[in-house]
Amino acid sequence: MSPLFARYCFSHYCTTVTMVPSSSYASAVRFVLVVLLSRAFLALASPTPVAASGSGTIGAVDAERDETAVDRVKRELDARAPLAQLFSSCENSKQVALTFDDGPYAWSTEVSDFLTEVGGRGTFCYNGNNWACIYDAESQARVKYAVARGHQVVSHTWRHLDLTQLSFDRIHDEMWRVEQALERIVGLAPAFMRPPYGSYNNLVRQVSYQRNQSMILWDLDTGDSLGKSVSYSEQQYYDAINQNRENILALNHETYQSTVEQVLPYAIKLLQSKNYQLVTVAECLNMAPYQWTTTPQMPSSSWTC
Numbered sequence: 001m002s003p004l005f006a007r008y009c010f011s012h013y014c015t016t017v018t019m020v021p022s023s024s025y026a027s028a029v030r031f032v033l034v035v036l037l038s039r040a041f042l043a044l045a046s047p048t049p050v051a052a053s054g055s056g057t058i059g060a061v062d063a064e065r066d067e068t069a070v071d072r073v074k075r076e077l078d079a080r081a082p083l084a085q086l087f088s089s090c091e092n093s094k095q096v097a098l099t100f101d102d103g104p105y106a107w108s109t110e111v112s113d114f115l116t117e118v119g120g121r122g123t124f125c126y127n128g129n130n131w132a133c134i135y136d137a138e139s140q141a142r143v144k145y146a147v148a149r150g151h152q153v154v155s156h157t158w159r160h161l162d163l164t165q166l167s168f169d170r171i172h173d174e175m176w177r178v179e180q181a182l183e184r185i186v187g188l189a190p191a192f193m194r195p196p197y198g199s200y201n202n203l204v205r206q207v208s209y210q211r212n213q214s215m216i217l218w219d220l221d222t223g224d225s226l227g228k229s230v231s232y233s234e235q236q237y238y239d240a241i242n243q244n245r246e247n248i249l250a251l252n253h254e255t256y257q258s259t260v261e262q263v264l265p266y267a268i269k270l271l272q273s274k275n276y277q278l279v280t281v282a283e284c285l286n287m288a289p290y291q292w293t294t295t296p297q298m299p300s301s302s303w304t305c
């Protein structure tokens, strides 16, 4: 005779009880007792049934399960989405790319002049609405001044927010607004962006990729935006040269007068004494600085921050 199986479940736990029928009276009693005890146990342990109507609790549980599945698929797709290239260093030997973030601002033209006077070029990572609005007449003039002298223009996004805290749409928005401003003012579509605070994640890289932009960081930080002294900033350049660095991608901020009027002349003099070429980020990476160029537009009332 085949054995009998009794399977009991509650919550996520199930158990199977094997019963071997016997002609004996004792076996029959044991069988009945096990069944009764199991039913009593289940009655005590089972959760209270939830009503299917009204609040729709059961439907919500199903929805949650579905949402988890959707999230999982989305995560797997995201993991396969292409990421923007990320550069922290130059590639060419004996080249230095001096970058200046957070403008256009008060000392922008001075930076441009210091570099131009020694036959060098630099890179400006512009915001749209940070220390000043890029559509202010003075800001527009500063952007045009830098571009006219061959310096590179890079997107540093619109408001200088930490992009890792933003949604996909808002990251696009932060990038798009400053790109629109640069296209309007100087007719340029930047091929590079620098994330504010150097803060990024895969979502930021995905959005940058979709906007055809490579991302740049740095391998020398003057520390000016961190409140470091002029001597600290100068020491960073001195140490890098003392180490015979093959190339340098340096982070400076054009929004500090001491950076522009003290650190920059010191760095230029030191770098040139060691025969480093002062070039743009695009040049030191052998890449194009812009996706395309077009004719700048005439200012209009829609140009606002």
Ligand SMILES: [Zn+2]
Binding pocket: 101, 102, 156, 160, 196, 197
């Ligand atoms: Zn910045």
